[in-house]
Amino acid sequence: MMYLSMIFFQIVAPILVLMFIGALLQKKFTFNLKTMSQLITFCFMPAAVFVNIYETSVNKEVLGQITLFIVLFIGSQMMLSAFIAKAMGLSKTESAVFKNSVVLINSGNYGIPVAQMIFVTQPIGVAIQVILVIFQNMTTYTYGLYNLISSTKSGMAIVRDFLKMPIVHALILGSLMNMLNIPIPTMLRIPLDYIANGFIAIALLILGMQLSQIEMRTMFTKTIFVSCFTRLIIGPVVALGIIYALQIDGVVAQSLLIASAFPTSRNSSSLALEYDIESATAAQTVLFSTVVSCITVTLVIYAATILFPI
Numbered sequence: 001m002m003y004l005s006m007i008f009f010q011i012v013a014p015i016l017v018l019m020f021i022g023a024l025l026q027k028k029f030t031f032n033l034k035t036m037s038q039l040i041t042f043c044f045m046p047a048a049v050f051v052n053i054y055e056t057s058v059n060k061e062v063l064g065q066i067t068l069f070i071v072l073f074i075g076s077q078m079m080l081s082a083f084i085a086k087a088m089g090l091s092k093t094e095s096a097v098f099k100n101s102v103v104l105i106n107s108g109n110y111g112i113p114v115a116q117m118i119f120v121t122q123p124i125g126v127a128i129q130v131i132l133v134i135f136q137n138m139t140t141y142t143y144g145l146y147n148l149i150s151s152t153k154s155g156m157a158i159v160r161d162f163l164k165m166p167i168v169h170a171l172i173l174g175s176l177m178n179m180l181n182i183p184i185p186t187m188l189r190i191p192l193d194y195i196a197n198g199f200i201a202i203a204l205l206i207l208g209m210q211l212s213q214i215e216m217r218t219m220f221t222k223t224i225f226v227s228c229f230t231r232l233i234i235g236p237v238v239a240l241g242i243i244y245a246l247q248i249d250g251v252v253a254q255s256l257l258i259a260s261a262f263p264t265s266r267n268s269s270s271l272a273l274e275y276d277i278e279s280a281t282a283a284q285t286v287l288f289s290t291v292v293s294c295i296t297v298t299l300v301i302y303a304a305t306i307l308f309p310i
Contacts, residue, residue, distance in 0.1 A: 011113050012294045015204060019287065022208025033213075036206045037273040040199075045270070046170035047192055048199035049137050052108075053174035054184070056130050065248060066128060069256055070135045072242050077103045077235065078143065084230060094223065096147040097268070097278040101227040101285045102235070104144050104265040107136045108200070110290075111262050115255065118301060122310070128255040140267045141167045148275045207266050210273060210283040223281065227264070228289045232296040236261045240307075253308040261300035263289035 025031070081102035085095040105111070111129045119125025145165060177184070184192070239260030243253050264286050272282035 006117065008294045010117060011110060012290060015110070015290060018201060018204035019208035019211060022205035023212035024208075025205065026209035026212040031209060033206070033209055033273060034276070036209065037270060040203055040206060040270050041274045042166055044195055044199040044202050045267075046166040047195040049141075049167055050170040050174040051192060051196040052130075052137065053134055053171065054178050056134060056178070062124065062128070062252060063131065065246065065252065066131055066256070067135075069239075069242055069246060069248065070132065072246075073239055073256075073260060074103060074135070074139055076238050076242070080234070080238070081230065084226065088223070088226065090223065093277050094281070096150070097272055097282045097285075098223060098227055100144045100147055100268040100271070101264045101282065101289070102230045104140050104268045105132075105136055105231075105235075105259070105262045106265045106290070107132045107259060107262060108265075110293075111259055114258065114262070114297065114301075118258070119251065119255065122251045125251050125255040128252060129259060132259050136265065137167075138171060140265065140271070141165060141171060144268060144271060148271055148277050203266050203270060206273075207269055207283060207286060210269065210279065211287055214280055214284060221281075221284075224285050224288055227285050228292055231264055231289055232261060232293055236296075236300050236303075243308075249308055250310055251308075254304040254310070257304045257308070258297070258301055261293070261297050263293040263297075 026033075078099070081099040082095075084102075085098045088098075090098055107129060111132065112126065115126045115129040145167075176182075236257060239257055243256060248256065266286050269279065269282040269286045273279040
């Protein structure tokens with residue numbers, strides 16, 4: 001019960017509060033959500049990803065083990081979600097959103113605070129989450145973006161749309177400047193930090209605006225239930241199998257198992273809104289999985305401490 005209340009009030013509740021504020025603002029002012037989404041996609045999101053990648057220092061001793069786990073885990077989620085989407089007979093657009101909802105995880109504003117709360121005396125637990133954020137960002141704007149674009153376009157149109165995304169440029173530029181240790185001039189770094197720091201709040205406000213236009217009863221669909229069950233239940237089970245197979249233990253095993261249980265990333269909803277592809281379903285899935293995760297993540301945290309004692 002202690003874990004449940006801490007996770008809800010320190011992690012989930014603030015997220016829900018921002019969504020609620022966004023919903024109230026949308027009801028009062030009726031913002032153009034397409035324009036708001038473009039503000040996120042072409043301004044706030046690239047800045048946040050660039051700063052995140054530029055500032056992260058990776059522990060090379062742990063990186064190899066973590067990288068192998070991430071590749072196996074994300075790969076298994078891609079194959080599993082594709083199989084389930086096909087078995088359910090989803091359309092191309094529905095399938096794209098469903099697969100993104102399973103594969104793309106909220107490792108940033110959900111995962112890092114959870115890690116900071118759990119691994120107070122074990123900094124490596126938080127460092128692992130930062131590494132996972134980088135991999136999730138790369139997955140989001142490669143696999144996730146390709147999923148959505150390819151559901152409505154084909155051939156070179158996919159490549160052109162992909163290369164137009166500023167987030168792709170931010171990933172490349174941030175990685176290069178990190179590796180080459182290139183400093184950022186103060187006159188650029190200060191506004192960049194301002195924009196990056198505003199990303200989470202703006203993204204969640206816009207998600208709340210999306211949700212304000214949705215009837216709550218429409219959230220309880222088979223697709224959303226299956227998506228959340230796959231993300232929140234099957235995901236950790238698969239992760240546990242990979243951890244045992246790779247013989248990972250201790251803090252690293254705890255951190256990876258807990259990370260596998262986080263809810264669907266809000267970025268899956270932001271991208272769906274930007275490309276106008278099943279955006280309502282994407283937003284509903286993010287909300288539903290975030291709320292349910294306050295219970296499932298608590299159980300996984302408890303299981304991680306029992307299975308992998310420090």
